[in-house]
Structure formats: structure tokens, C-alpha cells
Amino acid sequence: MYLSAGLQGALSVVDRLFAEPLEGVAEGKSGEDWKTRLQELVQTRSRLSPRYRVVSEQGPDHSKTFEVEVTVGTELFARARGRSKKEAEQAAARETLTMLESETKKDAPG
Numbered sequence: 001m002y003l004s005a006g007l008q009g010a011l012s013v014v015d016r017l018f019a020e021p022l023e024g025v026a027e028g029k030s031g032e033d034w035k036t037r038l039q040e041l042v043q044t045r046s047r048l049s050p051r052y053r054v055v056s057e058q059g060p061d062h063s064k065t066f067e068v069e070v071t072v073g074t075e076l077f078a079r080a081r082g083r084s085k086k087e088a089e090q091a092a093a094r095e096t097l098t099m100l101e102s103e104t105k106k107d108a109p110g
Contacts, residue, residue: 016063019083034093038070041100048073050096052089055079068092 002010038050049072056067068088069079078095082088 016083032090032094034090034097038093038097038100041097042072046072050077050093052092054085054088070096072096 001013005013035050035052042048042050051071052068053071054066055069058065058067063083065081065083066085066088067079067081068085068091070077070089070092077099078092080088080091080095082091
């Protein structure tokens, strides 16, 4: 790849293929499954399941960006973008968890 497309082309391919699996490695957070954590929290609280919906897709097929929203019941919690549907869903779940956990801290007796 490097010989035919140069450094920038090779980096682009590496980024596209490995960015998601390597996300968070430096912080020791590789493999975080935000969707599973959100599913467990929401079902414990309300017996509902989070739903993910692709709101938009932008860009050419080889370099799309997806925007996904997450709802619980009828309440919209977060929208997030990613280079794949999975990445966007994980980001939306992470944002929703952050919101729900901060609400829990506010409501806790202190």
C-alpha cells in the first residue's frame, strides 16, 4: 500500500481498518462495550431496551460518516457520529450512560 499510495494513503487505510479496534487503547479502555452497559442499566431501571436509529449517512461509500440516535421508550437521549454504524451506536450509548450516571449522582442523597 505504501509503495502505491504513499504514506498518506497507507495511513488512511490503517486508520479506516484499525481506528475502531484501537480506540481507547492508550487509556486502557479498549473493548469497552457501551451498548451492553447501557442495556444493563436501562433494563435494571425500567425494563425497557435502548433503541438505535441511523439518522443520517454522509460521504462516499469508502468513507461514510453515520449519525445515530438512541432512545429509551419515547425519550431521545443522545445523537452521535462515527465512521461505522457500530462506532456511532457505541458513541451514542457512551453519551447516554454519561447523562444517566450524572443524573443518578445528582439524585443521590448527599
